[in-house]
Amino acid sequence: MSTRARNPQPPRWLDKLVERFCAPHLLEQVMGDLHERYYRRAEREGDAKARRMYWREVLAYMRPTIFKRRSYQYTKPIFTDMFRNYFRIASRNVYRSKVYSLINVLGLALGIASAILIFTLVKYHLSFDTFHSKASRIYRVTTESHREEISYSGGVPQPLGKAFRNDYTFAERVARVFRSPDRLVSLPYSKDNLKFQEREGLAYAEPEFFDILDFPLIQGDKNTVLTEPNTAVLTERIAKKYFGSKDPVGQIIRIDNKWDFRITGVLLDLPVNTDRRQEIYLSYSNLKDESAWFASDDSWRSINGDMHCFILLKPNALPSGVDKALPELSKKYYNEHDAKIYRFKLQHLSDIHFNPDLGGYVAKKNLWSLSLIGLFLIITACVNFINLATAQALGRSKEIGVRKVLGSGRKQLFWQFMAETALITMLALVSAFALAQVAVPYVNQLFGIQLRINIFQDVYLLTFLPILLLVVILLSGSYPGLILAGFQPVLALKGKLSQKHVGGFSLRRALVVTQFAISQLLIIGTIVIANQMRYSSQADMGFRKDAIVMFPVPKKEKSTISTLNSEISRIAGVEKVTFCSHAPVSPDFVNVIVRFDSRTEYEDFDVSVKVGNDQYVSTFDLQVIAGRNLHPSDSVREFLLNETAVKKLGVRSTNDVIGKRMWIGLNDWEGVIVGVVKDFHNKSFHQTIDPLCITTSNDWYFNCAVKINPANLSPTVEAIEMIWKRTFPDHVYEYDFLDEQIARFYELDNMILRLIQAFAGISIIICCLGLYGLVSFMAVHKTKEVGVRKVLGASLQSILWLFGKEFTRLLILAFVIAAPLAWWVMSNWLENFTYRIEIRTGIFVLAISATFVLAMITVGYQSLKAALANPVDSLRNE
Amino acid sequence: MRRSDLGEFEELVLLAVAVFTPEAYSVVIAEELEQQTGKVVTTGAVHAALQRLENKGLVSSQMGEATPERGGRRKRIFKVTVAGSRILHEVRNVRNNLWSRIAPRTLPKIKTT
Numbered sequence: 006m007s008t009r010a011r012n013p014q015p016p017r018w019l020d021k022l023v024e025r026f027c028a029p030h031l032l033e034q035v036m037g038d039l040h041e042r043y044y045r046r047a048e049r050e051g052d053a054k055a056r057r058m059y060w061r062e063v064l065a066y067m068r069p070t071i072f073k074r075r076s077y078q079y080t081k082p083i084f085t086d087m088f089r090n091y092f093r094i095a096s097r098n099v100y101r102s103k104v105y106s107l108i109n110v111l112g113l114a115l116g117i118a119s120a121i122l123i124f125t126l127v128k129y130h131l132s133f134d135t136f137h138s139k140a141s142r143i144y145r146v147t148t149e150s151h152r153e154e155i156s157y158s159g160g161v162p163q164p165l166g167k168a169f170r171n172d173y174t175f176a177e178r179v180a181r182v183f184r185s186p187d188r189l190v191s192l193p194y195s196k197d198n199l200k201f202q203e204r205e206g207l208a209y210a211e212p213e214f215f216d217i218l219d220f221p222l223i224q225g226d227k228n229t230v231l232t233e234p235n236t237a238v239l240t241e242r243i244a245k246k247y248f249g250s251k252d253p254v255g256q257i258i259r260i261d262n263k264w265d266f267r268i269t270g271v272l273l274d275l276p277v278n279t280d281r282r283q284e285i286y287l288s289y290s291n292l293k294d295e296s297a298w299f300a301s302d303d304s305w306r307s308i309n310g311d312m313h314c315f316i317l318l319k320p321n322a323l324p325s326g327v328d329k330a331l332p333e334l335s336k337k338y339y340n341e342h343d344a345k346i347y348r349f350k351l352q353h354l355s356d357i358h359f360n361p362d363l364g365g366y367v368a369k370k371n372l373w374s375l376s377l378i379g380l381f382l383i384i385t386a387c388v389n390f391i392n393l394a395t396a397q398a399l400g401r402s403k404e405i406g407v408r409k410v411l412g413s414g415r416k417q418l419f420w421q422f423m424a425e426t427a428l429i430t431m432l433a434l435v436s437a438f439a440l441a442q443v444a445v446p447y448v449n450q451l452f453g454i455q456l457r458i459n460i461f462q463d464v465y466l467l468t469f470l471p472i473l474l475l476v477v478i479l480l481s482g483s484y485p486g487l488i489l490a491g492f493q494p495v496l497a498l499k500g501k502l503s504q505k506h507v508g509g510f511s512l513r514r515a516l517v518v519t520q521f522a523i524s525q526l527l528i529i530g531t532i533v534i535a536n537q538m539r540y541s542s543q544a545d546m547g548f549r550k551d552a553i554v555m556f557p558v559p560k561k562e563k564s565t566i567s568t569l570n571s572e573i574s575r576i577a578g579v580e581k582v583t584f585c586s587h588a589p590v591s592p593d594f595v596n597v598i599v600r601f602d603s604r605t606e607y608e609d610f611d612v613s614v615k616v617g618n619d620q621y622v623s624t625f626d627l628q629v630i631a632g633r634n635l636h637p638s639d640s641v642r643e644f645l646l647n648e649t650a651v652k653k654l655g656v657r658s659t660n661d662v663i664g665k666r667m668w669i670g671l672n673d674w675e676g677v678i679v680g681v682v683k684d685f686h687n688k689s690f691h692q693t694i695d696p697l698c699i700t701t702s703n704d705w706y707f708n709c710a711v712k713i714n715p716a717n718l719s720p721t722v723e724a725i726e727m728i729w730k731r732t733f734p735d736h737v738y739e740y741d742f743l744d745e746q747i748a749r750f751y752e753l754d755n756m757i758l759r760l761i762q763a764f765a766g767i768s769i770i771i772c773c774l775g776l777y778g779l780v781s782f783m784a785v786h787k788t789k790e791v792g793v794r795k796v797l798g799a800s801l802q803s804i805l806w807l808f809g810k811e812f813t814r815l816l817i818l819a820f821v822i823a824a825p826l827a828w829w830v831m832s833n834w835l836e837n838f839t840y841r842i843e844i845r846t847g848i849f850v851l852a853i854s855a856t857f858v859l860a861m862i863t864v865g866y867q868s869l870k871a872a873l874a875n876p877v878d879s880l881r882n883e
Numbered sequence: 884m885r886r887s888d889l890g891e892f893e894e895l896v897l898l899a900v901a902v903f904t905p906e907a908y909s910v911v912i913a914e915e916l917e918q919q920t921g922k923v924v925t926t927g928a929v930h931a932a933l934q935r936l937e938n939k940g941l942v943s944s945q946m947g948e949a950t951p952e953r954g955g956r957r958k959r960i961f962k963v964t965v966a967g968s969r970i971l972h973e974v975r976n977v978r979n980n981l982w983s984r985i986a987p988r989t990l991p992k993i994k995t996t
């Protein structure tokens with residue numbers, strides 16, 4: 006021993022390393038060999054050499070056969086072994102009962118896929134305009150007009166921005182921006198004089214706009230951009246579209262064939278999640294080209310929904326302070342009467358997307374309802390799982406009994422069941438993900454958006470999915486797990502467990518009722534929305550809307566219009582032609598103040614103005630109920646009123662207004678009322694009919710409406726196109742059918758309809774899957790009962806009824822719950838429409854019979870099979 | 884078990900086991916082979932070869948006694964099995980056979996020291 010103590014040891018840490026990597030059962034000999042070799046070397050060739058060689062020796066043991074632990078010598082906590090075991094047993098069970106597993110996976114997958122889609126969609130909307138770095142301090146000024154009714158607008162009077170900037174110190178930056186949709190942009194110096202109709206149009210913006218909102222320039226100087234008149238910036242995408250690979254800076258674009266703008270900068274392409282979709286920005290000073298009056302400091306009484314004012318508050322300024330100061334602004338720039346009418350409010354940037362009153366895209370309320378539907382679908386899927394699992398539990402009683410006798414604890418049995426649930430849920434999640442990927446393009450098409458599901462780049466989705474997974478596993482696994490774990494081993498082994506031991510048969514009933522209630526809620530919702538949509542598109546709007554083509558008239562000279570008129574009238578299929586500002590119903594409208602007869606005060610309501618020539622009434626088939634139609638003359642001002650306007654004016658009979666004079670706040674027009682037309686819908690069914698007047702004026706004929714003989718539609722449309730192109734060679738031809746235009750009013754409603762249709766469908770499928778599982782299970786368990794009954798002379802019907810009555814009862818119970826709820830929800834939804842259907846009993850009858858039929862089809866096959874089975878087969882082994 | 888499964892190094896180790904029986908274990912084998920071949924032979928390499936031979940059933944092993952220079956650790960003693968013996972003989976026969984058939988003066992002359 007003493008010699009060894011004197012001799013140096015092999016390096017300790019290398020030994021430690023060997024102890025770490027070497028399998029325990031080999032360690033003794035390996036270590037022994039290493040040390041013996043070391044001492045032999047040390048004796049023969051000296052310590053230094055031995056040490057050096059020790060390295061190589063250790064290195065030579067670095068091989069898998071040395072690392073590999075013997076299987077029973079795993080040095081890991083016990084539960085991982087059990088874990089593996091749980092999953093092995095689980096996968097065997099899943100594999101053995103293929104039908105149940107399939108039903109479960111399918112149901113859960115549908116539910117989860119919907120949840121993923123809804124989550125992505127909701128997240129997409131919540132992300133709107135959140136990317137601006139100063140978002141928390143950005144506000145928009147909005148207008149409330151307090152008249153007979155309060156109307157809201159996201160727009161402001163044009164001079165307001167300037168006044169706010171000069172009069173107050175709250176803001177770090179103030180920017181006015183006027184957007185103008187659907188404009189013609191041409192490239193005068195391009196080879197073939199390219200022209201583009203830009204749907205999203207353009208915006209006149211003050212340079213400060215780009216200081217407030219984060220739309221970064223990739224070319225051009227941020228400090229000078231848009232400061233000069235007749236300059237423009239556009240996005241990279243538009244620049245590519247216009248100029249290809251050429252450098253866009255310095256190029257010229259022409260707006261409406263009239264005004265030239267020089268490009269001084271290029272913006273980074275717009276992100277998808279912004280509501281400001283304009284890709285062309287022009288110098289704000291050029292707004293006067295569009296309308297000198299509008300761009301002047303006097304246009305305080307014009308509230309245009311496209312005229313926005315953005316404010317970046319100073320870091321220490323409070324929005325409440327601004328809200329307090331804004332009434333002073335009204336007082337300063339309006340007379341006393343009007344100051345009470347026009348009230349300005351701040352709206353935070355984050356509210357813009359979600360405030361439909363102020364032109365927002367979707368109310369948050371709708372997003373939450375959507376999320377709720379998603380939750381409902383998940384719940385129905387989980388309910389399926391619970392039902393099937395508890396029903397199946399009985400069949401597994403022997404297994405549980407044996408396990409308990411061999412010493413399984415409740416906890417272990419519970420976790421084993423949870424593992425099974427986890428396995429199925431995981432399978433479902435994978436299929437759900439695939440399903441969602443398949444569905445995304447359809448969802449995008451439906452909403453006209455660009456969603457993408459990319460799990461690895463999306464932190465939110467990446468956290469959402471595991472949470473969803475966990476919730477689903479716990480929700481659906483824990484109850485059946487507890488039931489299974491709670492079996493009495495003696496009863497289980499004797500096979501004496503019955504339905505009542507499985508416990509909560511009433512709970513299962515309650516769950517089925519919940520499921521059906523949810524489905525029926527969705528079905529009733531679908532029917533109501535579909536009915537309202539049909540009503541909106543088919544109800545008489547008070548004017549003719551089918552077979553009418555609308556197209557723009559870019560030049561309004563009298564001669565152009567009259568030649569166009571006569572040429573189009575000559576086409577064979579054309580029945581009527583009129584030139585007008587808008588169709589009887591239109592998304593944009595002109596509302597102006599009005600003074601009637603000899604009254605000195607303005608009326609306290611606005612009238613909506615439609616400008617159209619003498620053919621307007623006959624083309625759209627409006628009914629003149631008093632007086633006469635307008636004369637074609639342009640020199641004498643004449644008005645037609647609608648019934649609502651007459652009523653609002655407080656005149657007793659329609660005939661009393663005829664011959665009276667009227668003044669409207671549009672171009673200072675004053676004239677005689679010559680007739681009254683029957684009320685027609687000038688807005689969508691969401692809104693009431695406005696007081697309205699019709700008058701003639703060449704300057705306002707932006708559109709031409711042509712009534713076509715539907716028999717030869719397309720040749721006529723082509724002929725019109727040819728004439729139009731010849732008349733306006735510098736413009737892009739576009740046309741629209743009036744009924745399609747009207748259908749677009751209900752775009753959002755149609756989206757909701759299609760969504761709820763899809764979800765109702767999914768929910769029904771999930772329900773039926775569950776029902777199918779349940780009834781096939783019941784059939785197996787009732788084989789003997791059915792056998793005995795048949796032997797004793799039961800008829801086929803009575804046996805079918807045995808199965809049917811249970812589900813019928815549940816269905817009716819579910820309906821009793823769902824119907825009032827659906828009535829309440831859908832009444833609320835219908836409130837959005839001024840002109841709406843009533844929720845009649847027929848809708849409810851339809852809903853319950855649809856569910857009933859579906860349920861019976863699902864239940865039918867299995868019960869019929871059970872009822873037709875030969876009783877000898879089921880009773881023989883007794 | 885085909886003969887081709889016996890690699891060159893394995894053959895040497897197997898022969899060495901035969902040489903040192905009944906006291907054949909990895910360290911002495913490694914030392915001997917190192918001396919014979921003049922190259923470094925680690926116990927690790929020998930250990931691996933012995934493991935392979937044992938898997939092929941050509942050697943058998945049991946734990947031996949502890950010795951002080953091993954820090955009181957036991958060693959694993961190997962001996963050649965019947966199968967091992969058979970394969971060694973076969974290999975030798977093949978070699979001898981081939982050697983005997985080489986015509987005189989065919990191989991280039993080398994100086995033997």
